[in-house]
Amino acid sequence: MTAGEDERLLPVIDDPDTAGHWAAAARGEVAVRTCHDCGTVLHMPRAHCFSCGGDDTFWRTVPGRARLYSWTVVEHQVHPAYPVPYTAVIVELEEPGGVRLGGYLPGRPELRADQPMRVRFENLGDGTVLPQWEPVPGEES
Structure with missing residues (x-):
């Protein structure tokens, strides 16, 4: 990196x-x-x-669907390109089960364990695209 x-x-x-x-x-x-x-x-x-x-x-x-497995809010800035606060998330894919992926959400969103999540693709503009994860609006766990 x-x-x-x-x-x-x-x-x-x-x-x-x-x-x-x-x-x-x-x-x-x-x-x-x-x-x-x-x-x-x-x-x-x-x-x-x-x-x-x-x-x-x-x-x-x-499918780009998952459940929120874990998260933490980062309050101490460790790199200038990542302003705080931000939330690091770990999701578990609904299919296939058992696969966990990480992601980033800005700020301190309200989250809960097992919350439905969906993929969102973040294009960094240089050919790199990051799969990120966000809560599915209006869906309950």
């Missing part, structure tokens, strides 16, 4: 294990790495299946 004093920290979008995730985000999709042989979701993404040992993996597009 690289950043100047006023630039956002950026993911490495050409890493062989995670590039498919970032390519999907650039298309406005959420994708998880999956074993073609046995169907196991490989999260954290890796080239070889930990379940069957296969190496035939692919990126499967999944």
